[in-house]
Amino acid sequence: MRHVFFSFDWDDVWRVNQVRHSWVAKGSYTEAGFVDSAEIETLKRNTDQAIKNWINKQMDGTSVTCVLIGNSTTNSRWVKYEIEQSIEKGNGLLGVYIHNVKDRHGWTATKGASPFRQSPFNFTPSANTNLVYPCCSYYDWVNDNGYSNLGNWIEKAAKQAGR
Numbered sequence: 224m225r226h227v228f229f230s231f232d233w234d235d236v237w238r239v240n241q242v243r244h245s246w247v248a249k250g251s252y253t254e255a256g257f258v259d260s261a262e263i264e265t266l267k268r269n270t271d272q273a274i275k276n277w278i279n280k281q282m283d284g285t286s287v288t289c290v291l292i293g294n295s296t297t298n299s300r301w302v303k304y305e306i307e308q309s310i311e312k313g314n315g316l317l318g319v320y321i322h323n324v325k326d327r328h329g330w331t332a333t334k335g336a337s338p339f340r341q342s343p344f345n346f347t348p349s350a351n352t353n354l355v356y357p358c359c360s361y362y363d364w365v366n367d368n369g370y371s372n373l374g375n376w377i378e379k380a381a382k383q384a385g386r
Contacts, residue, residue: 225286225287225377225378225381226284226285226286227285227286227287227288227289227377228281228282228285228287228288228289228305228309228314229243229288229289229290229291230288230289230290230291230301230302230305230306230309231290231291231292231293231296231299231302231321232293232295232296232298232299232301232302233266233267233299233301234293234295235291235293235294235295235296235321237326237327238291238293238321238322238324238325238326238332239291239293239321241321241324241325242291242319242321242324242364242369245369245370274301275304278301278304278305278308279308282305282308282309282312282314285309285312285314286314286315286381286384286386287314287315287316287317287377287380287381287384287386288305288306288309288314288315288316288317289317289318289319289373289376289377289380290302290305290306290316290317290318290319290338290339290359291319291321291364292318292319292320292321292322292335292337292338292361293321293322293332293335294322294332294333294334294335295335296335296338297335297336297337297338297341299338302338303338306338306339306344313384313385313386314384314386315359315377315379315380315381315382315383315384315386316339316359316380316383316384317359317360317361317362317376317377317379317380318337318338318339318359318360318361318362319361319362319363319364319369319373319376320334320335320361320362320363320364321364322334322335323363323364323365323366324364324365337361339359359380359383360376360379360380360383362376
């Protein structure tokens with residue numbers, strides 16, 4: 224069973240939990256990094272080191288990091304930290320756009336920029352699997368049918384990273 228860390232901007236928790244609740248029912252993977260709104264508020268009141276410690280603990284035993292990309296994910300310092308830690312661990316990486324997932328009011332959002340294509344990472348898509356750290360693949364949860372395909376995307380990311 225593959226253990227997957229989910230990275231996301233805390234402001235997207237509603238959309239993130241829509242993904243989680245639809246995916247976790249599948250039962251073939253275990254997830255880490257998911258939190259509810261109350262836990263997020265508690266975490267926000269902690270010191271930076273306490274948040275890093277929580278993230279590091281959540282990442283223990285994971286082999287893939289799935290970044291759920293909302294409209295402001297690229298600006299999240301914690302998402303950047305989680306990507307850095309994932310690279311250090313050698314986790315497979317993938318990005319899943321969640322802007323088309325409806326929020327509690329039934330609205331979608333503007334598509335955000337990929338945090339993988341921003342400093343300090345600046346990954347560009349490539350079919351070359353001999354890169355020092357392979358670029359991740361990108362998907363849209365709604366348009367690419369994430370409910371049915373997330374498991375395949377996770378396995379592809381793991382293979383790209385040699386896991």
